[in-house]
Amino acid sequence: MTRFIDLTLNGISTGTVYAAVALALVLIWRSTRIVNFAQGGMLMFTTFIASAVINSGASYWVGFVVALLSGLVLGALVERLLIRRVAGAPPLNAVIVTLGLLILLEAVAGMIWGNTPRSFPPAFSIRGYDVGGTRVLFAPNDTFIVLVVIGVAALLGALFRGTALGLRMRASAFAPEVARLLGVRVGRMLTVGWALAALVGSLAGVLVAPSVFVGPNQFDPILVFGFTAAVLGGLDSPYGAAVGGVILGLALSYVSGYEGASLVTLAALVILLAVLMVRPGGLFSTTRERRV
Amino acid sequence: MSATGEQAQTGVLEVDGLCTDYGPVRAVADVTLSVEPGRVTAVLGANGAGKTTLLRTISCLVPAREGRVRLGERELLGSAVEDVVRRGVAHVPEGRGVIGELTTEENLRLGGLWRGAPAEDLDEVYELLPALRERRRQPASSLSGGERQMLSIGRALVARPSVLLLDEPSLGLAPLISARIMELVRRLANERQLAVLLVEQNARSALAIADRGVVLNLGRVVADADASELADDEDMRQAYLGF
Ligand SMILES: Nc1ncnc2c1ncn2[C@@H]1O[C@H](COP(=O)(O)OP(=O)(O)OP(=O)(O)O)[C@@H](O)[C@H]1O
Ligand SMILES: [Mg+2]
Numbered sequence: 001m002t003r004f005i006d007l008t009l010n011g012i013s014t015g016t017v018y019a020a021v022a023l024a025l026v027l028i029w030r031s032t033r034i035v036n037f038a039q040g041g042m043l044m045f046t047t048f049i050a051s052a053v054i055n056s057g058a059s060y061w062v063g064f065v066v067a068l069l070s071g072l073v074l075g076a077l078v079e080r081l082l083i084r085r086v087a088g089a090p091p092l093n094a095v096i097v098t099l100g101l102l103i104l105l106e107a108v109a110g111m112i113w114g115n116t117p118r119s120f121p122p123a124f125s126i127r128g129y130d131v132g133g134t135r136v137l138f139a140p141n142d143t144f145i146v147l148v149v150i151g152v153a154a155l156l157g158a159l160f161r162g163t164a165l166g167l168r169m170r171a172s173a174f175a176p177e178v179a180r181l182l183g184v185r186v187g188r189m190l191t192v193g194w195a196l197a198a199l200v201g202s203l204a205g206v207l208v209a210p211s212v213f214v215g216p217n218q219f220d221p222i223l224v225f226g227f228t229a230a231v232l233g234g235l236d237s238p239y240g241a242a243v244g245g246v247i248l249g250l251a252l253s254y255v256s257g258y259e260g261a262s263l264v265t266l267a268a269l270v271i272l273l274a275v276l277m278v279r280p281g282g283l284f285s286t287t288r289e290r291r292v
Numbered sequence: 293m294s295a296t297g298e299q300a301q302t303g304v305l306e307v308d309g310l311c312t313d314y315g316p317v318r319a320v321a322d323v324t325l326s327v328e329p330g331r332v333t334a335v336l337g338a339n340g341a342g343k344t345t346l347l348r349t350i351s352c353l354v355p356a357r358e359g360r361v362r363l364g365e366r367e368l369l370g371s372a373v374e375d376v377v378r379r380g381v382a383h384v385p386e387g388r389g390v391i392g393e394l395t396t397e398e399n400l401r402l403g404g405l406w407r408g409a410p411a412e413d414l415d416e417v418y419e420l421l422p423a424l425r426e427r428r429r430q431p432a433s434s435l436s437g438g439e440r441q442m443l444s445i446g447r448a449l450v451a452r453p454s455v456l457l458l459d460e461p462s463l464g465l466a467p468l469i470s471a472r473i474m475e476l477v478r479r480l481a482n483e484r485q486l487a488v489l490l491v492e493q494n495a496r497s498a499l500a501i502a503d504r505g506v507v508l509n510l511g512r513v514v515a516d517a518d519a520s521e522l523a524d525d526e527d528m529r530q531a532y533l534g535f
Binding site for chain 1: 351353373374375376377378382383385389391392393394398401402403405406407447451
């Protein structure tokens with residue numbers, strides 16, 4: 001029973017990170033109908049930047065903020081310099097561009113920082129809480145992870161629901177042509193959208209880095225998990241992404257704990273395939289038709 | 293965000309020698325017409341006559357091949373689509389363009405964001421179209437066809453335009469609702485001195501409220517006359533207007 005509780009707690013913590021990656025993917029998908037395969041590479045790159053900052057002697061928090069800011073900038077640059085060029089082209093072009101960017105970022109990171117994974121400090125202690133004499137698999141750092149992801153998601157929600165910028169962004173995502181006729185600078189909104197999504201991605205990067213280490217390919221599984229979580233939640237829905245992330249975190253934690261860690265990636269792929277076959281609109285899809 | 297500092301134009305909307313191509317297809321061919329403030333010009337014609345393309349060219353959604361579109365002193369062609377509303381032209385597109393994922397109120401607010409419209413401006417629309425007030429918090433996707441049409445017109449009004457481009461506002465509406473929309477259009481032209489370019493399949497009801505009628509066929513203007521004159525022209529009705 002304690003094992004089950006441990007695995008559940010652990011699943012919640014990793015699940016919130018998957019939720020953050022899923023959220024980054026959903027924000028892009030909603031506004032551009034592009035699956036950003038480069039997201040894993042982008043968050044890898046910004047985590048490397050944070051790592052370099054921290055290794056140069058700055059505090060963890062400086063590295064943390066630098067990661068988020070560089071995510072913001074990287075996201076905006078990617079949209080301006082690459083994605084804008086494939087807008088309106090067949091979807092395959094965007095797929096190839098994002099995959100190409102992934103490979104490019106991994107190569108450049110390897111050239112700058114080397115291919116040997118390096119450690120990354122956690123924000124807080126990773127010694128599990130002591131509950132009634134037993135140490136549970138949930139530490140102050142996990143509390144931080146859960147709270148900061150919830151906090152950022154809530155901020156984003158408030159931005160989208162409660163501000164004029166958010167209204168413009170949603171209008172641009174749902175009906176770009178109508179938005180333009182109403183005077184919304186849709187191109188600018190897309191840039192902001194990519195910047196925000198990449199910020200959420202880089203948050204996930206620094207949060208997960210202590211457990212996966214930082215290396216050019218260390219974050220590839222995170223992208224798969226984030227994508228699976230996003231599909232679980234329905235790709236179009238930020239709430240779905242959040243819930244999908246936690247469900248996936250729990251499922252993979254149980255698989256890892258009861259069946260062995262080597263099966264985790266396979267399990268994620270099985271879940272992904274199962275959802276795509278049985279409920280391609282996501283677990284929470286209603287019968288409402290999907291906009292394509 | 294406030295308006296970009298440039299003044300929205302008022303004055304006569306003048307379309308002069310306008311041509312629009314889709315590849316080898318000329319969808320709008322040498323169209324010339326004008327609409328004065330406070331007047332309604334109906335643009336009529338069969339499916340594929342080029343009515344929608346005419347409006348889309350005026351709001352810079354498709355590039356013109358030749359010709360000019362002026363509002364008052366100012367050339368509109370060549371603007372970014374986002375700037376067309378800033379120059380005083382509101383376009384209610386075919387199929388109404390209501391954003392179903394947003395609420396009624398959000399749709400309305402969107403219409404005034406570019407000029408930083410205060411909340412009172414929405415009240416003005418609610419007074420004009422009370423049905424919208426009751427549905428302000430509902431997703432626009434839950435509105436009826438007539439309500440959606442009112443919403444998209446209301447949303448255009450929040451922009452305080454001087455020109456209103458309407459693409460088939462009565463499409464798919466029951467005759468009674470359609471008549472109310474037409475009345476509304478007439479009222480708006482009169483009370484707000486709007487220049488209205490009204491594209492319609494339903495020639496009879498459009499001509500009933502319009503000042504002028506322009507008939508397009510294969511992209512060309514085949515008639516441009518007083519609305520009443522056109523409505524009485526037996527040959528025109530037979531050949532192009534279908535009533
Ligand atoms: N995006 C496009 N690409 C190529 N051809 C187009 C495009 N849009 C319209 N056309 C063609 O241009 C011509 C004019 O079309 P348009 O939509 O302007 O007509 P319309 O008068 O609005 O018709 P309807 O009454 O059916 O709305 C038609 O021959 C149409 O097939
Ligand atoms: Mg049309």
